[in-house]
Amino acid sequence: MKSIAELVSIALLSGLLASCASEQRTTVNSDRIVTNPIDLNYRFQPNEESRREAADPVLEYFKGYYYMFASKSGGYWRSEDLAKWEYIPCTTIPTMEDYAPTILVYGDTLYFTASSGNTRIYKNAHPEKDTWEEVDTKFEYPQHDPAFFKDDDGRVYLYWGCSDVDPIMGVEVDPKDGFRAIGEPKALIHHSCDKYGWEVPGKNNEESRQGWNEGPCVLKHNGRYYLQYAAPGTQYRIYGDGNYVGDNPLGPFEYVEDNPFSFKPSGFIGGAGHGHTFKDKYGNYWHVASMTISVRHWFERRLGLFPVVVSDKYGMYALTTFADYPFCIPDRKVDFEKGDINMGWNLLSYKKKVAASSSLEGYGPELANDEQVETWWAAQTGNKGEWLQIDLGEPMDVKAIQVNFADHNFNIHAPHGPVVYQYYIEGSVDGNKWTRLVDEEKNQQDAPHKLHTLATPAKMQYLKICNSKDMEGSFSLFDLRIFGQGDGKVPVAVTGFQATRDENDKRIYRFVWDSQEDVTGYILRWGTQKEKLTHSMVVYDNQYEARYFNRDSEYYFSIIAFNENGVGAGDF
Structure with missing residues (x-):
């Protein structure tokens, strides 16, 4: 074990x-x-209910920096290392508020466009400054969810599609002639809900209608073109990205049986769709994608970053099993296929005993450690002194704490300055004598999903976060997540596992197994290749129904239990 x-x-x-x-x-x-969601200054939206939003990301490495754009963000971010991000407000792109941006590195210039009926394209040779200029565009086809792709020979293509009816389209363009289309656009991906369960909309892919195929992206690897697309809708945890593959940038393309390659329907925060796959400066592949909250509004979303394996033998797949646990951004070329980059810290806080200074009805403290971003604890006020405490049950080695603020009852709309939380986190062995572990009382950063790592592990049973600044609304937390190492035993091997396929709808599987004591949950893994199970789902019960399988594919499964002490016996 x-x-x-x-x-x-x-x-x-x-x-x-x-x-x-x-x-x-x-x-x-x-x-x-770092961990997911990415800790960014997610902008509050200009209208409707007060909420943060960013989605449909695209990311490219350009002149020593990674530049990342996302829908409805009022600007963009840049980073030297994929870990720390600098926000650049943007006022020189009039279409910055359009959804689904895309960027293109062409020569010494970065180009930008976004969803619109009439394509407008902007360029900037120095995007560290907000000095974008409009291109005299000759592209004449209306498009939504655009995506640029530059091939190794310098030829450029534009793809688009965002519909529950229309296909994913693509055409070659000439950036030297105003991105004029070369030839006629081609239909590349059509809807196939009857064959591919993951394209069916609904929280559990249960609705009897077509989902949305959208958000294309193209990656070239070893001479083959991977045309990515998202389905079935951004408001669902089962939102993911799939692949078709071909030998030409405009097809024909063939469906990849092991789809979707980017998928995260479980954990603290779910969703891994409408993303962009890119290479970092060391040659490692990553996928940045949309993650969902979708409580205050369907488009209440965050961004996630996942390592990606691109294998000639096993295809392409994102590593999402512990993607919302702490992991390390490498500073060199690594082999994600032989292992992941998880720090090896276990979740200590799940459904442990909690207490709070106060709570609003329906937002009790037990919602602050339930591993569900869709629920949250809210104090009765935003006053200095409101607090939440978690009892781990016994002293454990605490190595990191992720603070996820919920912005409850805020009345903030764009444009706005940084929304700054100030607080501190204390730890105690006995509940009487406290040691300060995190001090953010003078914080000036807008960091709603901050991960605090401790230089030295702290042996603590009690953790308490205290608000130290009067603020509007309520001091509130989606979850206060504590990571480290327990001192007990890891779970034994799971017994009694059964996978049953629905006789009337082969897109549906039902799973049951014997429950265990002293477990946090179970990791259900599956794939179409026996020797490489490329997908995973965290389940907290001993049964599960999934409707996102391919009708005509055969699958292999494994299951393993985990707790605060580690992953148990079995095929991990």
Whole structure:
């Protein structure tokens, strides 16, 4: 039986995480340790109910920086390392408020466009400054959810599609002639809900209508073109990205049986669709995608970053199993296929005993550690002194704390300045004597999903977060998530596992297994290749129904239990 930490140690010995390994043996370099959702200054929207939003991301490496754009953000971000992000407000692109941006690196210039009936394209050779200029555009086809792709030979293509009826389209364009279309657009991907369950809309793919195929993106690897698309709708946890593959940038394309390649229907925050796959400066593949909250509004969303394997043998797949646990951004070329970059820290806080200074009805403290971003605790006020406390049950090694603020009863709309929380987090062994672990009382950063890593693990049973600034609305938390290492036993192997396919609809599987005591949950894995199960789902019960399978594909499954002490026995 191996804990998460032991599994990661094996990977470290093989050199996969050499850069993180030395830091784990001494002190943690928090600069490169992150988790999902990405901690950004998500903007409150200009109208409707007060809420933050960012989605439909695109990311490219340009002149030493990663530039990331996302819908409805009022600007964009840049980073040197994919870990720390600088926000650049933008007023020189009039279409900045349009959905689904795309960018193109062409020569020494970055180009931008977004969803609109009439394509408008902007350029900037120095995007660290808000000095964008409009291009005299000759592209004449109306499009939504556009995506640029530049091939190795310098030829450029534009793809688009956002509909529950129309297909994903593509055409070659000439950037030297105002992005004039070369030839006629081609229909590349059509809807196939009857064959592919993951394209069916609904929280559990249960609705009897077509989903939305949208958000294309193209990646070229070893001479083959991967045309990505999202389905079935951004408001669902089952929102993911699939692939068709071909030998030409405009097809024909063939469906990849192991779809969707980017999929995260479970965990603290779900969703991994309408994204963009890119290479970092070391040659590692990543996928940045939309994650959903969708409570205050369907488009209440966040961004997630996932490592990606592109294998000639096993195809393309994003690693999402522990994508909302702390992981390390590598500073070199690594092999994601042989291991992941998870820090090996377990979740200690799930459904532990909680207390609070106060609570609004329907927003009790038990919602602050239920691993559901769709629910949250809210104090009765936003006054200084409101607090939430979690009792881990016994002293445990605490290594990181993720604070996820819920902005309850805020009345903030764009344009606005930074929305700053100020607080501190204390720990205690006995509930009487407290040690300050995190001090954000002078914080000036808008950081609603901040991960605090401790330079030295703290042996604590009680953790308390305290508000230290009077603010509007309520001091509130989607979840206060505590990571580290328990001192108990990891779970034993799961028994009694059964996978049953629905006789009338082969897109549906039902799973049951024997429940265990002292487990946090179970990791159900599946795939169309027996030796490589590329998908995973975290389940907290001992039964589960899924409707997102391909009608005509055969599947293989495994299941394993985990808790605060590690991952149990089984095929992980």
